[in-house]
Amino acid sequence: MRMRPQMIALVGVDGSGKTTAAKWLAQELSAAGTRARYFENGGGRPLIDPLARRLGRRDGRHLLGWRGYLAVEASIRWIALARAVALSTLTRRVAVLDRYAYCQYALIRARDDGLAGAIGRAAGNAGRQPERLVRRLYGVFPRPDVTFYLAVEADEAARRVAARGRDLEEPAYLASFDVSYRSLPEFASFIVVDASGSAKEVGAAVLAVLAGR
Numbered sequence: 047m048r049m050r051p052q053m054i055a056l057v058g059v060d061g062s063g064k065t066t067a068a069k070w071l072a073q074e075l076s077a078a079g080t081r082a083r084y085f086e087n088g089g090g091r092p093l094i095d096p097l098a099r100r101l102g103r104r105d106g107r108h109l110l111g112w113r114g115y116l117a118v119e120a121s122i123r124w125i126a127l128a129r130a131v132a133l134s135t136l137t138r139r140v141a142v143l144d145r146y147a148y149c150q151y152a153l154i155r156a157r158d159d160g161l162a163g164a165i166g167r168a169a170g171n172a173g174r175q176p177e178r179l180v181r182r183l184y185g186v187f188p189r190p191d192v193t194f195y196l197a198v199e200a201d202e203a204a205r206r207v208a209a210r211g212r213d214l215e216e217p218a219y220l221a222s223f224d225v226s227y228r229s230l231p232e233f234a235s236f237i238v239v240d241a242s243g244s245a246k247e248v249g250a251a252v253l254a255v256l257a258g259r
């Protein structure tokens with residue numbers, strides 16, 4: 047690697063392979079002598095959904111409403127990102143970020159009113175209030191040096207999520223999430239990686255980009 051990036055983010059829809067690729071990349075960089083650390087920047091869903099089910103609701107959104115859920119999720123992710131940025135800066139290790147602020151912006155767009163809304167915004171109707179607020183809160187975080195977008199068909203992503211066995215995602219929702227990512231103003235700066243193959247292929251594609259920088 048010619049210019050060492052300090053922060054590398056991997057973003058994409060559920061099942062695109064972010065976690066697998068990010069963990070692999072952090073290990074691979076460390077093995078090659080670049081001190082790197084993996085950070086999972088989740089929004090607390092593995093905690094909130096089971097809690098909601100224990101309280102007799104379908105999931106966290108059903109329990110808290112979409113704005114309530116968004117407030118909790120965005121706050122949890124904010125704390126995770128603050129920790130990742132602080133630790134990466136203090137330890138001077140390369141941070142491999144499994145999700146970043148962009149995921150939260152895309153989630154807001156995807157959940158707000160589904161595919162029709164996302165397409166409308168992609169056509170220029172951007173700037174809803176919750177996204178503006180979250181963007182202001184997340185504005186303290188630096189842009190990663192490089193952000194990879196793991197691109198995969200919604201049907202394939204849904205199959206992977208189902209195979210993982212923790213939860214289920216509708217292909218229509220994942221398609222809307224993908225459209226939302228692509229509608230973000232930052233999307234043009236992302237490096238799109240074909241994530242339809244094996245984890246090894248994705249890892250190799252990511253490393254090749256980093257090696258060429």
Ligand SMILES: Cc1cn([C@H]2C[C@H](O)[C@@H](COP(=O)(O)OP(=O)(O)O)O2)c(=O)[nH]c1=O
Nearest residue numbers: 060061062063064065066206243244245248
């Ligand atoms: C990276 C990658 C993962 N996978 C598999 C591994 C996992 O079982 C599944 C989901 O990957 P996972 O990393 O959990 O996805 P995400 O963090 O984006 O939700 O997909 C592939 O089939 N191909 C790939 O290129």
